[in-house]
Amino acid sequence: MNAIETKGLTKKxxxxxxxxxxxxxxxxxxxYGLLGVNGAGKSTTIKxxxxxxxxxxxDAKVLGHSVKTEAEKVKALINVSPQETAVAEKLSVRENLExxxxxxxxxxxxxxxxxxxxxxxxxxxxxxxxKAGTLSGGWQRRLSIAMALISEPKVLFLxxxxxxxxxxxxxxxxxxxxxxxxxxxIILTTHYxxxxxALCDRIGIMAKAQLKAxxxxxxxxxxxxxxxxxxxxxxxxxxxxx
Amino acid sequence: xxxxxxxxxxxxxxxRDPLTLIFGLGFPLVLLVxxxxxxxxxPKEGNVTMFEINNLTPGITVFGLSFLSLFSSxxxxxxxxxxxxxxxxxxxxxxxxxxxxxxxPMLPMALAQTAICYAAAVFYGMxxxxxVLLAMLVNLPIAVxxxxxxxxxxxxxxxxxxxxxxxxxxxxxxAWFSNIWFDTSMVGGWFEKAAKxxxxxxxxxxxxxxxxxxxxxxxxxxxxxxxxxxxxxxAAITVFSVKLKRS
Numbered sequence: 001m002n003a004i005e006t007k008g009l010t011k012k013x014x015x016x017x018x019x020x021x022x023x024x025x026x027x028x029x030x031x032y033g034l035l036g037v038n039g040a041g042k043s044t045t046i047k048x049x050x051x052x053x054x055x056x057x058x059d060a061k062v063l064g065h066s067v068k069t070e071a072e073k074v075k076a077l078i079n080v081s082p083q084e085t086a087v088a089e090k091l092s093v094r095e096n097l098e099x100x101x102x103x104x105x106x107x108x109x110x111x112x113x114x115x116x117x118x119x120x121x122x123x124x125x126x127x128x129x130x131k132a133g134t135l136s137g138g139w140q141r142r143l144s145i146a147m148a149l150i151s152e153p154k155v156l157f158l159x160x161x162x163x164x165x166x167x168x169x170x171x172x173x174x175x176x177x178x179x180x181x182x183x184x185x186i187i188l189t190t191h192y193x194x195x196x197x198a199l200c201d202r203i204g205i206m207a208k209a210q211l212k213a214x215x216x217x218x219x220x221x222x223x224x225x226x227x228x229x230x231x232x233x234x235x236x237x238x239x240x241x242x
Numbered sequence: 243x244x245x246x247x248x249x250x251x252x253x254x255x256x257x258r259d260p261l262t263l264i265f266g267l268g269f270p271l272v273l274l275v276x277x278x279x280x281x282x283x284x285p286k287e288g289n290v291t292m293f294e295i296n297n298l299t300p301g302i303t304v305f306g307l308s309f310l311s312l313f314s315s316x317x318x319x320x321x322x323x324x325x326x327x328x329x330x331x332x333x334x335x336x337x338x339x340x341x342x343x344x345x346x347p348m349l350p351m352a353l354a355q356t357a358i359c360y361a362a363a364v365f366y367g368m369x370x371x372x373x374v375l376l377a378m379l380v381n382l383p384i385a386v387x388x389x390x391x392x393x394x395x396x397x398x399x400x401x402x403x404x405x406x407x408x409x410x411x412x413x414x415x416x417a418w419f420s421n422i423w424f425d426t427s428m429v430g431g432w433f434e435k436a437a438k439x440x441x442x443x444x445x446x447x448x449x450x451x452x453x454x455x456x457x458x459x460x461x462x463x464x465x466x467x468x469x470x471x472x473x474x475x476x477a478a479i480t481v482f483s484v485k486l487k488r489s
Contacts, residue, residue, distance in 0.1 A: 050332045051331075051332060052328065052331055052332060072334065075332060075333060075334045076334055078332065079332070079333075080328065080329055080332045081329075082325035082328045082329055083325060084324070084325040085324075085325060085326075086324070086325035086326045086328065086329045087326060088251055088254075088255060088326060089255075090254060090255045090258040090259065091251060091254055091255070095251075095254065099247055099248075099250075099251050100329075100333075102243055102244070102246075102247035103243075103244045103247050103248060103330070103333050103334065103335055104333065104334065105243065105244075105334070106243075107243070131258075147329070148329075151333075157332075
């Protein structure tokens, strides 16, 4: 089964078309990278897939459920790690994790156990009692991803997960994301092209509200006739913007 | 479970903010202490009863509750503009659970705040009896008024703006038109009429009647406050729900 399938997915805001008739398929267990220059439509696509905004045309199915007519079912299957800090600042790391677990239906006991597992899995033992607002950017992102995973989602949306992090923190998060590969379906948006190349099974490049190219990093490089992924992205994006 | 989890998170966010302790508890208590000290210096021949502990405390408790608007509106406004809210919007939390989660923590806070003020008043000579407990219950409708105003303003204004509107404007307006600090009939005219139209002076009058044991005098004023509480709560829920959908 495909984890995500969109058909003619469209979002219009008055005179602006943010996403135009998008046909996209993401397989179960795949790590799919969505790239594009600013305003290409990737954030709006993620918003529609995660039920944050309704499509104005077409539809998207997440594990067989329509984001238009079965939003509640979709919400139970997905989780999102938003771009900016998405933690409750005055709650401790453990409390943040338990809170998210509970709103996805865990009992207090289950939430405690799951929080303990995530703290261990993400090496957060030493900061477990620390208030999230006092953590460094890297630790907050790590917590944010752990919060997204504690509900055991089938599909995870990672929106610019390493934006603003230093090289070490970014590499550390890459390792975390790599460990998830194959276990759940991940949709990753990023402006760091080396990140997409290193992590993603397949990559889609959006421009002017449409998907302009799709494939593995190697396939996209071949398509653009270059050995460098950044060059490939620029070639494809510039061609689309002409 | 979702509602209680969200309510619990909101309680922690509010109680762990030093502003809550400073304005919610510290400020009303300081006022109670200062005005009691001033009252003790007023000669009895002056026949000034406004700052006597039985008259002063009901007003202070109502004034203290006005800060609930500030706490709730700031939390909602901050949440609304943060990525944390995006995370919650993609979760299974439903609109009604959002509203309950923001509202429910405020009621025990209101009761606790009122109880602490009355406990301080007992220390200053107020008789502790069933009337004090009744006065605490009588304060619940005005607490709902302030909570609803917080929900309303927090839903439409930015975090910066709610600080001004709920922190400065609303607390001042509710103080001026409440008959706590001065008798609005002494000002007269439109000011007195506005005080009679708004719920604040009625809430203070009902609480004073409860403390004094004048039970027959409670409801005429309290109905006025209950009416405001219901209208504002419905308005707040409607506006919050609309904003939630648009978000």
